[in-house]
Amino acid sequence: MERSTIVRVHDGLHARPATRFVKLAKSFESDIELIKADKSVSAKSSVKLMLLGVKENEEITVRATGADAIEAIEALIGYLENPRSGTEEEGASSVETKSAEPTSKPQTALYSNETKAAGNMRGVAASEGVAIGPAFGFFPAEIKHENRLLGAGEISSEIARLKQAFAMVQQRMDKSLATNNLAESDRGIIAALKDIACDDELTGSARELVHGGIDAVSAVIGATSRIAADFASMDDPYLVARADDVNAVGRQICLALLGQDDANLDAVPAGAILIAEDIGAWDLARAPLRRIAGVICGHGGATSHVAIIARAHGIPAVLGLGRSVHALQNIKTVALDGNNGDVFADPDQATADRFHEQIGKAKTEKQALRAYKDIIPKRADGTIIEIAANLGSLEEIEAAQEAGAMGVGLFRTELLFMRHIHLPSEDLQAETYATLAKAFAPYPVIVRTLDIGGDKPISGIDFPDEENPFLGWRGIRMCLDRPDVFKPQLRALLRAAVHGNIKVMLPMVSGLDEVRATRALIEECAKELEAENKAYATFDLGVMVETPAAVMIAPMLAKEVAFFSIGTNDLTQYIMAADRLNPTVAKLNDVTHPAVMAAIELTAKAGVEAGIMVGMCGEAAGRPDLIPAFVGMGLTELSMSPSSIQRAKKCVLALGQVGDQEGK
The missing domain is CATH 3.30.1340.10 (HPr-like)
Structure with a gap:
């Protein structure tokens, strides 16, 4: 079947x-x-x-x-x-998901000693951060084919030898997995390597080659090379990177056959930069990672297991240097920039000073910002400025809490819809929103109703073909046309409001009628829940200000809703008539443009005069250079990615202290 x-x-x-x-x-x-x-x-x-x-x-x-x-x-x-x-x-751990990808855009590897400055090479920026230190070369000897033809009487003993080598490697990996000093992210990678070592495709291919009269070492090299080549031909970068894993496992099996111990990283000194043509994830996961300040490798890319391990441990890494990595074998000192892929061999004093300065600043800033986790920032007049988190799933709650988020300023519900083959049920939605409310109580959790359109279709909703989906049937427009989709979400939100401070925000609003129609649906849903004897609570209803129309009617909207949240990403593209995903007009997508800033100020003024909360949930909310202007306009809530929260708190706190000094 x-x-x-x-x-x-x-x-x-x-x-x-x-x-x-x-x-x-x-x-x-x-x-x-x-x-x-x-x-x-x-x-x-x-x-x-x-x-x-x-x-x-x-x-x-x-x-x-x-x-x-x-x-x-x-x-x-x-x-x-x-x-x-x-x-x-x-x-x-979910280190192999997109959340583990580098925050900086990987650079294309240059397989030459192309220089922009003396001693400079460039590879793939695989793990962000900068490092400088003594070079530690890791260039173990290459294992070569024995090219030994077996006699008919030797085959059975060679098969037994091969079987023993596979078992030995699997036992070594089991031993590593059983230790308590292995990070969960590294444990998952070693488990995946062990699975390759146990796989019938590899073991069976190697056995067939030995049965054909080829020695075990040559058979393993041949089998792993073929499988690695299959991975390398894939069109998915992640799967291409698995070729390195297959070769790494093959090397371990060959060493077991030869009765040799592989070179290891136990001798790496503290603060050293690890340099290698290739580093197996098996080797790196077992290495004393706290001693390693950076990684430079000829092989690998941003989706390789080496990159994943480096990012998980906060180690800057530049990979994909190709054969040019051998030029670094005999150097004494090396500097690398994991943000752009630059590598400096034996850097001059000016370059070294620059790296040391960058490292010092980053370390100092990171340590200093931790002090702001539990700070409640206030304006000079004592008004609290809520620094909240933008989230898209429940998996992100812990990171927001660790950063000190004062609630959620934007919960994007579209991922909940996109993850399922069918539209998510009311019960599933209610459970999700309730979990959020409980996690951040008593702080507010602002849930944006389904903001989806033809650019991001989901199962259960047929979207028309549109020339420009960003200007089409999306957000509140689609929801009001599909009450069978919208009402279960509103019912779920009413039920979740029992468990905490839920607020609901409508996206893509351009008219008062959309707010009023939604309010009528909410009242209808409340009556249904009451008749069904299901617990529910009311919530504040607000709008996401992201269309020019909403800005222009902001004074009227402010009389209809409990809060505004300014979505600077879409507001900027609509004000500037420039698609934010189109690189040819990227320079126009600037939130600091006078027209965009004027729109934000008009919105803030309308909200302040009406006595409602005005917040911001676009990317600009986390920018230290803009926060003073936004707070000055009257915004009392700023929502951003968790990584920006502590820096934003520091910025707001400094504004309050300046105001205190000026008032004396």
């Missing part, structure tokens, strides 16, 4: 989700296949599964034959439809 579905696993079946999927498949007796287009593979081989290249939102068929086929299909389909599959099991 078989069944098809749309894959909702976040980022598809990459290493960890594939590993978990295979483990689940192996728990059933049935033969199980996964089918994509016209290609099918065994669901019990993680290598074959990853090579299938299953991505999020692709259609997949699960086919099972055997006594427990029905149970197998139900379980595996459920796995594929769960966005968090592979990231939440067995305490695993």
Whole structure:
């Protein structure tokens, strides 16, 4: 029997989700296949599964034959439809998801000693930050083919030798996984490597080559090279990076066959910059990472496991230097910039001074900002300025709390809708919003109603083809036309309001009638809940000011709603008539343009005069250079990414202190 579905696993079946999927498949007796287009593979081989290249939102068929086929299909389909599959099991960290990607845009690797300054090379910016220190070269000897032809009587003993080597590597990895000093993110990576070492595709290919008369070392090199080449030919950067993992596992098996211990990183001195042509994730995960100040590597990219480990531990890294990394083998000192991919071999004094200054500033700033986590910033007149977080999912709650968020200024509900193959139920939505409310009580949680359009379609809603979806059927326009979608969300919000300080914000408002129509629906939903004897509570209703129309009628809107939240991202593109996703007009997308700042000021004035709260949830809310102007306009709430919260608190606090001094 078989069944098809749309894959909702976040980022598809990459290493960890594939590993978990295979483990689940192996728990059933049935033969199980996964089918994509016209290609099918065994669901019990993680290598074959990853090579299938299953991505999020692709259609997949699960086919099972055997006594427990029905149970197998139900379980595996459920796995594929769960966005968090592979990231939440067995305490695993989600370091392999998009949240683990570098914050700076990776640079294209240059496989030469191209210079912009003396001694400068450039690779892939894989983990942000800067570092300078003594160079520690890690260039273990290459393992070569033995090219030994076996006699008929030698094959069985060589197969036994190969089997023993695979078992030894798996045991070593199990031993590492059993230690208590391994970070959860690194544990997940080693588990994925172990799965490759156990996979039938690798073990079977190597055995076949030995049966054909090739020695075990050459067979392992041949098998891993073929599988690595398959990964390298994929069109997904993450899967391409898995070629390095296959080669790293192959190296460990060859060393076990040769009875050799691999070179290790135990001797790396504190503060050193690790330099290598290639570093296996197995080697780096077991290394004394606290001693390593930076990583430079000839292989790898921003989605490699080496990059993931470096980012998880806050280690600056530049990868993808190619063969030019060998020019760094005999240097004494090296500096690297993980923000742009620059590497300086034996930097001159001026360059070294610049790096030391940058490192000192970053360290000092990070330590100093921690003091602002629990600060409640106020204006000079004592008015509290709430510094809140912009969130898109429940997984982000912890980061916001750790940063000291004073509630949520924007919860984007569209991800909740996009994650599911069907529209999320009222109960699921109510549970999600209630979890948010409880997590931040008594601070407010502002939930934006579904803001989705033709540019981001979701299951259950058919969007028309539009020339410009940003100016089309989206946000409140779509919701009011689809009460079957909108009412369950409003009912869920009313139910969640029992558990905390829920506020509701309407996106893309351009007229008073949209607010009034929504209020009528809310009243209708409240009556329904009361009749059904379900607990609910009222909430403040506000609007997201992001259209020029909303700015122009702000004084009238302020009489209809409890708060404004200015969405600077869309407001800027609409004021400037410049698509914010179009790089050719990027220079026009400037929130500091006088026209945009005037629109913000008009909105703030209307809200202040009406006595309602005025906040901001666009990217500009976290900019220290603009916060003084926004607070001066009368904004009393600023919502931003968690990483900007402590800096924003510091900025507001400084404004209050300046005001106190001026008043004396």
